[in-house]
Amino acid sequence: MINSQRKKEIIEYLSDTDYRTLKDIADKFAISMNTARRDINELAEENLVKKFYGGVSLARKKDSTFQSRIASHIEEKQRIAKYAAALVNDNDLLYIDSGSTTSLLTDYLHRDFHLTIVTNNIYVITKVIEVVNWDLIVVGSRLKHSSCSLINVYDWDYLNSLNVNKAFLATTGLTIQGGATNPDNAETIIKTSMMKRSQENFLLTDSSKFDRTSLRTFANIEDFDKIITSGSVPKHFVEYCAAGSTQLIIA
16 A cells, blocks of 8 residues: 555544554554654654644644534534525424534524424534424534534444435535545544435535545535525536536535
């Protein structure tokens, strides 16, 4: 395995846990401790990982807290969430993904509707609890603080037996070639699993996510029925969606 590819896989390996030891990494990738140490040093120089005594973890940016992510492009996200909420009907079965834009969706849902909401989004969970007409199904078993979400599903048979008619997804970045991406392996698995269980899939993304990419692709553009966004959308995305089956909505 070439060095650059292995470093990408090391990042992925670190994404679903708090830390790994150097020996964990060496054993996982069948490399020497010296090679593992060199890879980690290079990743640390790129500010992608943080070294500490006994192990290594993904670097955590001070400005990447969940509340600050919600506040970023807040007016765009509110318009997107309001438009998406209008697509929801009484008695719908919904999946609401982790993410700052999807978190706002419950603020605009009709309180008189009878809804079943499947989610791993802590913010959404707190909102659903407030509404007696909304049933809640929680997926994920471990809190990821940076995205305010639950990850690590132990009962995959149960998750893969769930059926929803609408899924509202978030993304870290969106490109025509790479599709919708996310840096966290555990979050990515939940996203792809719930998209397969949904009749319609909607991507909610503010304009800052276009032409950005992250480690893992969880869906191609064509996998979404609608991409709901706001703000300035690059012309090539507008043209690409107009020529394909995915409807691009600028709220």
